[in-house]
Amino acid sequence: MAEVATSATSEQLLVVVDPVARRSDGESVRIAKDVLGAGAGMKLCLPDGPEEFARALARRGSRRPVVVGDDRALIRAVALLHRHRELAGCALSVVPVGGALSLARSLGVPTGPVAAARAVLDGVERRMDLMVDDSDGVVLGALRIPPLRPSQAAGAGPEAAPDPDDVPGRPWLRTCQSLVRTLVPPGRPSRPAAAPEPGPSRLRVEVDGETLVDLHQPVEAVSVSPVASGVASVEVRPVSVGAEASPLLARGRTVTVSGAHFRYRADTVVSGPVRTRTWVVQEGAWGLTVPAGSEPAGS
Template sequence: MAEVATSTTSEQLLVVVDPVARRSDGESVRIAKDVLGAGAAMKLCLPDGPEEFARALARRGARRPVVVGDDRALLRAVSVLHRQRELAACGLSLVPVGGALSLARSLGVPTGTVAAARAVLDGVERRMDLMVDDSDGVVLGALRIPPLSHPPGGEGVREPVADAEDAAGRPWLRTCQSLVRTLVPASRPSRPVSPPEPGPSRLRVEVDGETLVDLNQPVEAVSVAPSASGVASVEVRPVSVGAEASPLLAEGRTVTVSGAHFRYRADTQVSGPVRTRTWVVREGAWSLTVPAGA
């Protein structure tokens, strides 16, 4: 991990450049480094992987960490500080670089490199809520549980398997098989298999201990996101029969989803399958630098 220190003003920054950002857009990384270095004392860290990324944050001292990277890099930094139990006391800054920037945009961070770097220098810290699940994972934006996927006919397509044991015990058989493959033209390619069709999920969704939807009501999707009031907003879309069914809405600090094995997408990551998961809102659990007046 390379580290370079520069000094211009009394403010101390730890600029951690995600390796994906360096590979995908080195020019934007250079611009961010130049703008930040011109406005503050800066220690530049170029980690080669997640372990060095975490080590750089752990050794930040009194410096304010600035992540240069995409949504995944921001989520990685928040997760590391959360596991170190230092998230509440450590203000983060972000200069978005990369292709996945929707989370950064939704949090109020400019996606232009120069504007984002200037916001790091001149912006203000905004306290934000997040959700923590029972496996100690964090969610900054929203999570969504999509419909289940069922293979056509209820079973997967099986690939033909060669009789390896017969061939291994009979060397002459392997020779004949090789000769046949050489002389006989290749068979026609099989028809492509259609992707699995999504099907409804049967889940129990509880908000602060109250059941919003139970297993007897199939649902199309479930979405959960922290709101501005220290609670999570929950939306469940039941399967419609005929006329479109109205979504079921609720708010609460604790959300538990259980039932059949399900996967969920939280921010940039897909997790699961799990049979149950609980998310708890942590009010004002972290802070992010945003432009003044935003």
């Protein structure tokens, strides 16, 4: 991943503080604002929701955007800039604040407010690969299609457990339960148990047009993540019978998954169900400011 050594101190910053960060950790937000304000010209935006967040980014002008928030705020900013085709000319910075920070950490961003704010001021731009799907969704880190869980799909029925009313020696329990039932307002429907939703079972996974696994072979899980310039690593775990089945591995630029309706997790966002989806790796599609000399986790 290429790094561009550009000083940030002479730039004007647009600091957009995600509302979730303000509610969850106001002290870290204050520290980040103090460090950034002491080192650069800064315009502060405190949006109340996603629409104001989007408007703030759209009106940034020549200011470099700095997102103060968690992984979801970072993903939202990248998705907005991608949607407006502004990622190529915009170096994004982030000060991670909140509960979900694993993505920012994996990209090489410090998770402490002081260190992250200093990286914004003194760091370098690293160009990152981006996976873009055929609905214009983006994936910064990893894509997962969850495992098949047949035990969840075959939940126990109402007769699976013995009825405590019929247990000998506890006639008082039947009386209490009858009393409770009389206190429920008439006509009020009982809440049905949520039906468990199984994961994918039979999927076709194609990498650069070559079939890695087809519909006749059930799979437990699929994972896709960028690993090199313009290339994603794909791992398919077949359903094992007896001994554990070896994963199927491939690398390529384009990954298509199709078959039964499936859900997928792109970074922190769960989407679907869909019957088919294609992801394409765009090399160096977006820039993120990181500390000079740092490396993303796992590199």
